[in-house]
Amino acid sequence: MRFQTPLVPGTLIRRYKRFLAEVELADGAIVTAHCPNPGSMMGLKAPGLKVWLEPNDDPKKKLKYGWRVAEPGGVMVGIDTATPNRIVKEALEARRVTELADYGTVRPEVKYGTNSRVDFLLTEPGLPDAYVEVKNVHLLRRDDWAEFPDSVTTRGAKHLYELSDMVAQGHRAIMLYVVQYMGCGRFTLAEDLDPAYAKAYRAAREAGVEMLAYGCDVSPEEITLAGPMPVIVD
Structure with missing residues (x-):
């Protein structure tokens, strides 16, 4: 499964309300991303964690980024339950x-x-x-x-x-x-x-x-x- 848009890296600030994540991008911008995971995400939600977001320009979507991958310790982990x-x-x-x-x-x-x-x-x-x-x-x-x-x-x-x-x-x-x-x-x-x-x-x-x-x-x-x-x- 190829992503529609190549993922961009960022740093996790916090995951909150289960389906939202606040992330700092490489250029310093702070964005809110959809977190497509209802579980506990044990070990994959610590502030400072490197994450990868999928950008989108869909006018029907309120959030312009979706969190797809976490990278604890340099290891790639898909977090999207879909x-x-x-x-x-x-x-x-x-x-x-x-x-x-x-x-x-x-x-x-x-x-x-x-x-x-x-x-x-x-x-x-x-x-x-x-x-x-x-x-x-x-x-x-x-x-x-x-x-x-x-x-x-x-x-x-x-x-x-x-x-x-x-x-x-x-x-x-x-x-x-x-x-x-x-x-x-x-x-x-x-x-x-x-x-x-x-x-x-x-x-x-x-x-x-x-x-x-x-x-x-x-x-x-x-x-x-x-x-x-x-x-x-x-």
Whole structure:
């Protein structure tokens, strides 16, 4: 996924009201940027952090910058929670997700479960339908372990139970964790932050839901899906 406009660097002054960030640009200008992330953003919101913003000249948008990437310690991290779905769609259509490469039809946002829409429904003659939910991952607290979630996610647990129902109906169901934190080599759960999600994860795994994690390549020009990484959950 290429950005419509190459990102520009800045220094984070503060993130506030969840969806707003005050940033100082390289020329000293102070701007307000949209922060497209409702989570805690643990480790990615400290004042003084280097960040990357996407400018826009859309007259319909009140804010002329969108925060897309953080750069803690020189490592690029995508923070936009909408990005994973876009890059997964590209990868699925190009058949670059190895475990799902046999599917030729990719349909986003299909109704299923209880008042829900699955991120992607994959179909192919002769194969069971594959229901794919995508989760954004950008929490790193130790070594090269990517963790999910970074805060309590009741909605995330609901998706796991709904995927389990799809397996019971004879379909494939896949939870795909997209790690936007470059340099991570393994994925696990942040069980201390949301024990209920961890419980739902184990129940879904036992029910037959497939758990996948893929890394990303992040730059000021684009974010693309990279290779798979081990999912390690006891």
